[in-house]
Amino acid sequence: MRLLFVGCVWWSLSITAATEPISTSIAALTGFLARYQNLLCYFQECCRPEWISYHKTGLKHDLSTKLYGQHVAAQVVLKAVTGFMNNENPKKPLVLSLHGWTGTGKNFVSQLIAENIYQKGMTSNFVHLFTATAHFPHEAHVDKYKTQLQEWVRGNVSICPRSMFIFDEMDKMHPGLIDSIKPYLDFYDNLNGVSYRKAIFIFLSNAGGEKIVEVALDFWKDGREREEIQLKDLETALSLSVFNNKNSGFWHTSLIDKNLVDYFVPFLPLEYKHVIQCGLAEMVSKGHAPDKEVVEAMARDLNYFPKEERVFSMQGCKVIPARLDFYV
Ligand SMILES: Nc1ncnc2c1ncn2[C@@H]1O[C@H](COP(=O)(O)OP(=O)(O)OP(=O)(O)O)[C@@H](O)[C@H]1O
Ligand SMILES: *[C@@H]1O[C@H](CO)[C@@H](O)[C@H](O)[C@H]1NC(C)=O
Ligand SMILES: [Mg+2]
Numbered sequence: 336m337r338l339l340f341v342g343c344v345w346w347s348l349s350i351t352a353a354t355e356p357i358s359t360s361i362a363a364l365t366g367f368l369a370r371y372q373n374l375l376c377y378f379q380e381c382c383r384p385e386w387i388s389y390h391k392t393g394l395k396h397d398l399s400t401k402l403y404g405q406h407v408a409a410q411v412v413l414k415a416v417t418g419f420m421n422n423e424n425p426k427k428p429l430v431l432s433l434h435g436w437t438g439t440g441k442n443f444v445s446q447l448i449a450e451n452i453y454q455k456g457m458t459s460n461f462v463h464l465f466t467a468t469a470h471f472p473h474e475a476h477v478d479k480y481k482t483q484l485q486e487w488v489r490g491n492v493s494i495c496p497r498s499m500f501i502f503d504e505m506d507k508m509h510p511g512l513i514d515s516i517k518p519y520l521d522f523y524d525n526l527n528g529v530s531y532r533k534a535i536f537i538f539l540s541n542a543g544g545e546k547i548v549e550v551a552l553d554f555w556k557d558g559r560e561r562e563e564i565q566l567k568d569l570e571t572a573l574s575l576s577v578f579n580n581k582n583s584g585f586w587h588t589s590l591i592d593k594n595l596v597d598y599f600v601p602f603l604p605l606e607y608k609h610v611i612q613c614g615l616a617e618m619v620s621k622g623h624a625p626d627k628e629v630v631e632a633m634a635r636d637l638n639y640f641p642k643e644e645r646v647f648s649m650q651g652c653k654v655i656p657a658r659l660d661f662y663v
Contacts (some may be wrong), residue, residue: 380454380455380459380460380461382461382494382495382496382497385454386453386454386455386459387452387453387454387459387461387495387497388452389416389417389420389421389451389452390451390452391413391417391420391421391451393450393451394412394413394416394417394447394448394451395413397447397450397451398412398413398444398447401443401447401616402440402443402444402447403440403605403609403612403613403652404439404561404603404605404606404608404609404612405439405440405444405602405603406561406562406564407564407565407566407569407600407601407603408433408435408440408444408600408601408602408603410566411566411598411600412431412444412448412598412600415429415431415597415598415600416429416448416451416452416535419535419597420452424532425532425533426522426532427520427521427522427523427531427532427597428519428520428531428532428533428534428535428536429534429535429536429597430520430536430537430538430595430596430597430598431535431536431537431538431596431597431598431600432505432537432538432540432596432598432599432600433445433537433538433539433540433600433602434540434541434542434543434544434547434573434599434600434601434602435541435543435544435547435601435602435603435604436541436544436545436547436548436602436603436604436605436647436651437541437544437650437651437653438605438648438650438651438652438653438654439602439603439604439605439651439652440602440651440652441539441602442503442539444600444602445501445537445539448499448535448537449462449499449501452497452499452535453499459499460495461491461494461495461497461498461499462498462499462501463487463491463498463499463500463501464501464503465484465500465501465502465503466503466504467502467503467504467505467507467508467509468504468507471484471508471509471512474509477509477511477512480509480512481511481512481515484512484515484516485515485516488500488516488519488531489519489526489527489529492519492529492530492531492534493529496530496531496532496533496534497533497534497535498534498535499534499535499536499537500534500535500536500537501537501539502536502537502538502539503539504539504540505538505539505540505542506540506541506542513590516536517590517593517595519531519534519536520536520590520595521593521595538596543573543574543599543601544602544604546569546573547569547573547601547602547603547604548604548647550564550568550569551564551603551604551647552641552646552647554568555644555646561603561606564603566601569601570599570601573599573601574591574599604646604647604648604651605647605648605651605652606646606647606648607634607639607645607648609648609652610634610637610648610651610652610655611627611630611631611634613652613655614629614630614633614634614655614659615627615630617655617656617659618630618659618663621656621659621663623663626663629659629662629663630659630662632662633655633658633659633661633662636658637649637650637654637658638650
């Protein structure tokens with residue numbers, strides 16, 4: 336490709352140089368470069384609308400057909416992402432914080448968001464996933480991680496303003512590290528010439544998961560429908576518990592009291608019927624015909640809590656891909 340490029344430039348230059356004045360050959364060269372760029376971006380991912388554009392109906396469809404038992408999260412995420420992506424001139428980056436019990440769909444939802452913005456979804460060069468225990472494992476190296484993380488965020492946003500950063504296991508992340516990215520989340524026109532206002536930051540954690548379970552369990556005990564649970568029923572419990580948990584990375588930072596998080600998104604614990612839905616979907620994605628009996632056999636063997644009532648799946652839908660193999 337590069338050799339071809341050099342050859343073409345030489346060719347176009349020598350033709351024009353022989354016949355035209357220098358300004359024309361510069362114009363020819365710029366035109367050629369633009370066309371070469373277009374050609375390149377046809378084949379490989381570029382920070383352009385061909386590769387990055389928001390599909391609202393796609394996200395809406397995915398949230399309502401692929402995500403089970405999360406009516407509150409689905410609603411908040413759709414509203415937040417749509418509002419942000421439709422705003423030509425956002426004042427700050429979008430910051431979402433997803434909370435909930437294990438295996439309830441937090442990573443899954445960030446994947447759905449990525450897939451409806453980036454052609455290449457999670458494999459896009461503009462989507463970055465950081466996992467606390469994998470990327471920043473040693474507390475002794477926090478200072479090194481800080482500069483590295485700042486460098487990564489700055490470097491990637493200057494390459495593409497529409498970048499997405501997902502921080503997994505946020506509750507295991509060193510508070511100092513969270514502090515180091517705080518300036519990027521705030522209302523700045525730009526920091527050292529880089530504007531972060533089009534970027535998306537998503538934090539994932541189990542913080543507040545128990546409080547959300549309490550609310551869901553109360554509804555269940557009162558014989559009320561799960562779908563009656565509203566954001567406001569969960570919001571206070573969530574922010575307080577996140578705030579009061581001294582082990583959580585959020586506590587030490589002022590992410591919350593500086594209002595840097597735009598939306599806290601609660602994920603409800605999943606019930607038996609959702610496990611069945613996950614199991615059927617998993618069978619289809621593995622190329623099997625969906626078989627209710629197989630899935631029910633698997634779902635029965637999973638653990639549920641509280642011990643007596645067995646309402647919620649202990650591992651949510653998380654272990655299903657591995658478990659299902661034993662039953663088909
Ligand atoms: N609500 C859901 N609807 C549909 N599928 C789900 C849901 N929750 C989980 N799954 C399935 O289970 C897998 C694991 O879920 P996911 O990784 O999103 O859980 P998580 O909330 O991030 O858990 P953890 O807190 O342990 O990281 C997903 O890839 C998806 O296939
Ligand atoms: C962008 O982020 C990745 C990590 O996802 C990192 O490896 C890379 O060096 C960053 N790029 C720049 C230019 O900083
Ligand atoms: Mg996860």
